[in-house]
């Protein structure tokens with residue numbers, strides 16, 4: 001056996017990978033991060049959840065965020081299909097802490113900063129290195145095989161962290177990836193400049209505007225007068241007349257008064273992008289010598305902006321689990337080291353998923369839900385800001401009326 005050069009190899013330098021690598025380096029572990037692209041590169045997923053603040057504090061990047069010019073997000077608001085705008089849901093009304101305000105981030109800049117921070121904290125970061133496969137001894141993963149600018153290369157480590165995002169390198173290789181049968185959506189999205197922003201505190205708000213047939217628009221104000229706008233709905237609904245993304249997008253804008261009015265003074269910046277294969281989860285999060293984190297483990301419909309938060313939090317949990325495992329046994333990290341991580345992330349995903357399923361239930365309405373269950377308001381706030389790594393059973397029980405799944409075992413697999 002080759003003696004491993006690194007304690008850990010992290011594959012992918014998005015929020016999950018950068019967080020894992022940074023925390024491992026902070027634990028004085030020898031970590032190599034391999035990223036296929038050269039940053040900055042475009043990425044969707046710009047609206048943060050308030051509880052990302054605590055990971056940013058741990059990573060030491062709060063100052064960058066505060067000085068980045070990223071619009072402050074104090075709230076989320078919902079617009080009904082008839083054009084009625086809800087009272088903005090201000091986080092500071094229930095949270096007396098700095099984390100009540102979060103940011104709308106341009107991912108190209110944010111991800112580059114996170115990767116540079118990982119390197120500054122001691123991780124070895126290589127860009128333009130595409131990992132093709134893992135190296136194994138028996139059932140245990142012991143390294144990776146990659147293509148670099150200089151040709152093929154192999155790297156050895158005690159553990160490999162798959163943070164390859166929606167590529168889901170290992171879940172695909174192992175046939176662990178399962179589509180969520182209830183959330184078969186696609187998204188069509190783009191950028192505008194000079195589009196309308198609401199005044200004052202609401203300038204950086206995320207707006208979710210419902211469209212017919214269980215769909216919605218996001219409207220996310222970004223730095224430099226850019227707005228990110230996207231429509232999410234069932235594939236069959238959006239593709240009913242044409243598969244031309246621009247035609248579909250324009251058609252849906254035309255039918256959604258709030259979005260139409262806000263985009264009216266703006267200029268289309270493009271390009272138009274499409275993402276399919278929306279929600280999925282791997283059947284397991286780890287094995288001997290490896291684990292999956294962030295979108296490489298699971299992706300959930302983005303209506304509550306949970307993706308980056310779960311990537312950050314998952315990165316912390318995975319790095320701490322590896323550090324603890326290597327403290328016990330200096331040479332190998334077995335799959336059971338990740339049991340706690342997997343349990344916590346599944347719990348968080350199940351909680352968010354129930355909220356997402358309720359959102360798509362035509363009978364569900366936030367205002368009416370709180371009127372019916374006033375005692376559950378704090379738990380609902382917890383879920384919406386990302387405080388889901390705790391017991392939310394009373395809330396989940398009440399939501400279960402609205403979130404009946406076609407598949408009883410999807411979340412449990």
Ligand SMILES: Cc1cc2nc3c(=O)[nH]c(=O)nc-3n(C[C@H](O)[C@H](O)[C@H](O)COP(=O)(O)OP(=O)(O)OC[C@H]3O[C@@H](n4cnc5c(N)ncnc54)[C@H](O)[C@@H]3O)c2cc1C
Nearest residue numbers: 012014015016036045047131164165294295302305307308
């Ligand atoms: C339409 C849509 C809207 C969204 N909106 C939001 C939102 O508003 N808020 C939010 O929080 N989340 C949102 N998300 C989710 C968010 O984008 C993801 O959850 C988040 O980026 C996950 O981070 P990650 O680090 O797991 O993966 P990624 O950010 O995708 O990073 C993975 C990295 O791995 C690299 N990589 C892949 N394969 C390899 C390989 N073989 N070798 C080396 N490197 C590799 C990639 O280049 C990439 O840089 C949205 C997602 C979609 C699809």
